[in-house]
Structures are given as structure tokens and as C-alpha cells.
Amino acid sequence: MTTMTTIRLAILSLLLCGSFALAQAAADDALIQEGRTIFREVGGIGCAACHGTYALGDLQIGPVIRGVNEVRIEGALDGVEEMEFLISLISKKDITALAAYLGYLGTLEPASVTFRQGEFDPAELQVAPETQLQLIVTNLSRSDCTFSLEGVDLEPIVVPGRDANDLVWHTPVETRTLTAGCQEEAASFSIRVEPPAE
Ligand code: HEC
Numbered sequence: 001m002t003t004m005t006t007i008r009l010a011i012l013s014l015l016l017c018g019s020f021a022l023a024q025a026a027a028d029d030a031l032i033q034e035g036r037t038i039f040r041e042v043g044g045i046g047c048a049a050c051h052g053t054y055a056l057g058d059l060q061i062g063p064v065i066r067g068v069n070e071v072r073i074e075g076a077l078d079g080v081e082e083m084e085f086l087i088s089l090i091s092k093k094d095i096t097a098l099a100a101y102l103g104y105l106g107t108l109e110p111a112s113v114t115f116r117q118g119e120f121d122p123a124e125l126q127v128a129p130e131t132q133l134q135l136i137v138t139n140l141s142r143s144d145c146t147f148s149l150e151g152v153d154l155e156p157i158v159v160p161g162r163d164a165n166d167l168v169w170h171t172p173v174e175t176r177t178l179t180a181g182c183q184e185e186a187a188s189f190s191i192r193v194e195p196p197a198e
Contacts, residue, residue, distance in 0.1 A: 031100040135149075
């Protein structure tokens with residue numbers, strides 16, 4: 001084999017690997033999105049009705065289930081009385097999608113802020129550096145909030161009135177404080193990126 005051919009083959013296999021990886025990532029993403037829809041809508045109420053929209057167990061009905069796998073979901077469907085009505089509504093494929101979504105949520109560090117009566121609660125949020133942060137914004141006002149992080153290269157999200165939305169941000173390495181808020185309102189709050197105190 002000539003050197004040229006070897007190089008050509010190497011480039012070709014790199015390109016192939018790259019597009020396989022991309023195709024795989026797109027397939028994973030589609031599965032996660034599918035799981036998210038099932039989580040929110042199955043049986044007309046979704047898993048969300050008992051476990052919370054972000055699976056944080058914040059409704060005090062079902063526990064936190066971020067990070068659970070297929071086996072845990074199957075076990076719960078079999079064993080939890082409150083979940084019995086879901087058995088006939090969920091296929092094996094749905095469980096795979098739910099596990100992809102809940103597994104993905106398990107890789108994110110959740111942090112919540114609430115916008116109510118023109119103010120954010122808490123007024124300052126401390127988050128760890130180098131973390132895949134899932135910032136969950138609950139908007140208790142009537143009007144939409146176009147929410148953005150100042151100085152961060154992320155698309156703003158729209159948080160409809162009386163609803164919640166989230167954005168995922170990989171926090172920087174260095175300690176810093178930045179401002180976030182609704183573009184429609186003067187109100188904002190600060191996010192401090194700082195390692196947790198020992
Ligand atoms: C009507 C309320 C309700 C709905 C809807 C519901 N769950 Fe649950 N779930 C519960 C309760 C309550 C428990 C805790 C039971 C216990 O600890 O005895 C639970 C437990 C679980 C567990 C076990 C947690 C563990 O530690 O292993 C998993 C997993 C789970 N649910 C997943 C789901 C998924 C996925 C859906 C949607 C397909 C869902 N649940 C829908 C009420 C609900």
C-alpha cells in the first residue's frame with residue numbers, strides 16, 4: 001500500500017467514524033425527546049403528575065427518579081400500586097425511551113428559581129464550576145418571560161406564564177458571578193459560580 005492510499009484510508013475511516021458518532025448522538029437525542037414526551041403525557045397526566053415535571057420528587061407523591069434505568073422502571077410498574085394503571089399504556093419501547101430520558105436527567109445538576117411578583121427567588125443562586133447545570137425556571141406571573149443568562153452564549157428560553165422551562169448550561173471553571181433574568185422585566189437575579197464551601 002502506498003503512503004497516499006494509507007492516508008486516504010485513514011481519512012475515510014475518520015469521516016465514517018465521525019458520521020456514525022453524529023448519527024448515534026442524533027438517535028440518542030431523539031430517544032431522550034421521546035422519553036420526555038411520554039414522561040409528561042402518558043395516561044393523560046404523565047409520570048410528571050406524581051414525580052414532578054423534572055423528576056425531582058418535589059410534589060411529595062412519588063420520589064426523585066432522575067438517573068433510574070429500565071430495570072428500576074419495570075420494577076416500579078410491577079410493584080407500585082399507584083402506577084398500576086400505567087402498565088397497559090406503556091410498551092417495552094416506551095420504557096427504553098423513559099430510561100434514556102431519566103438517565104439523561106441523572107447527568108444534570110438541577111437548580112431551581114421561581115419568578116413571582118416581579119422578583120426571583122432565590123435572589124442569588126450558587127452553582128458549582130464545570131457542571132452540567134439544568135436551570136429550571138418557574139414563572140408564576142401571567143405573562144411570558146424570555147429568560148437569558150447575561151454574557152453566556154446560549155439561546156434565551158421562553159418560559160410561558162404559569163409554567164416552567166429549563167436550560168442546560170455547562171458552568172465555567174473559574175469563579176464568577178453573572179446576571180440572569182426575564183428580558184421583558186427589569187427583574188434579575190445573580191448566579192455565582194463557585195466551588196461549594198468545604
Ligand atoms: C399516580 C402517581 C404516580 C405516577 C403517575 C407514576 N409514579 Fe412512579 N411512583 C409513585 C410512587 C408513590 C412511588 C413510590 C412507591 C414506594 O416507594 O412505595 C413511585 C416509585 C417509582 C419508582 C421507584 C423509584 C426507585 O427508587 O426505584 C420509579 C422508577 C418510578 N416510580 C417511575 C415512574 C415512571 C417512569 C412513571 C411514568 C411512566 C411513573 N413512575 C408514574 C407514583 C407514581
